Amino acid sequence: MKQREKAVVVFSGGQDSTTCTFWALKHYEEVELVTFDYNQRHNEELDVAREIADDLGLKHHVLDMSLISQLAPNALTDESIEVKDGEDGELPSTFVPGRNLLFLSFASILAKQIGARHIVTGVCETDFSGYPDCRDVFIKSMNVTLNLSMDETFVVHTPLMWLDKKETWQLADELDAFEYVRDRTLTCYHGVRGYGCGECPSCRLRQNGLDAYLAERQEEHA
Numbered sequence: 326m327k328q329r330e331k332a333v334v335v336f337s338g339g340q341d342s343t344t345c346t347f348w349a350l351k352h353y354e355e356v357e358l359v360t361f362d363y364n365q366r367h368n369e370e371l372d373v374a375r376e377i378a379d380d381l382g383l384k385h386h387v388l389d390m391s392l393i394s395q396l397a398p399n400a401l402t403d404e405s406i407e408v409k410d411g412e413d414g415e416l417p418s419t420f421v422p423g424r425n426l427l428f429l430s431f432a433s434i435l436a437k438q439i440g441a442r443h444i445v446t447g448v449c450e451t452d453f454s455g456y457p458d459c460r461d462v463f464i465k466s467m468n469v470t471l472n473l474s475m476d477e478t479f480v481v482h483t484p485l486m487w488l489d490k491k492e493t494w495q496l497a498d499e500l501d502a503f504e505y506v507r508d509r510t511l512t513c514y515h516g517v518r519g520y521g522c523g524e525c526p527s528c529r530l531r532q533n534g535l536d537a538y539l540a541e542r543q544e545e546h547a
């Protein structure tokens with residue numbers, strides 16, 4: 326049953342945050358989206374976020390976070406840096422230190438203003454690629470800090486925290502959003518929607534999870 330409460334989803338237009346949006350729509354009567362604009366390499370990402378918000382009829386807040394690229398030049402924002410996986414325990418070149426710390430802070434200030442008690446984010450420890458602020462322990466600590474900072478009772482939800490990419494596809498399917506997420510979202514570092522470029526680390530991760538999920542689904546239906 327849906328709770329008669331409001332949730333705000335940290336939303337990028339990608340697979341994970343779109344799946345989280347469908348999750349929030351299942352659980353909460355009112356859902357709004359917040360997207361952070363930090364001069365992503367492809368403005369395509371913002372366009373996709375706007376389109377999906379529009380299509381789902383959800384109020385969409387776009388916050389200017391361009392200061393992030395000032396603080397941390399990285400492969401998502403700087404064309405001269407190549408996107409690559411981290412090697413030997415190094416962080417991937419797309420790493421923006423403390424990004425989720427900032428995003429959750431701003432999302433919760435917005436949540437307070439719009440009267441939302443629930444904050445939903447697609448962070449995931451399973452695929453966390455070394456991002457320390459994607460870990461469950463950080464989110465729990467942040468939840469306490471946010472509540473202390475504003476004297477609130479926010480609940481930060483992380484529906485994907487312990488899922489791998491295959492299970493994230495499964496969750497989308499359970500939420501009746503499998504095709505929607507597959508066709509409409511943008512995860513690709515090169516700005517190609519849906520199935521993506523097929524080459525970048527993000528596309529490979531997404532496709533491997535999709536293949537694994539489809540293989541499993543076929544087995545079950547065989």
Ligand SMILES: [Zn+2]
Pocket residue numbers: 512513514515516517521522523524525526527528
């Ligand atoms: Zn790609």
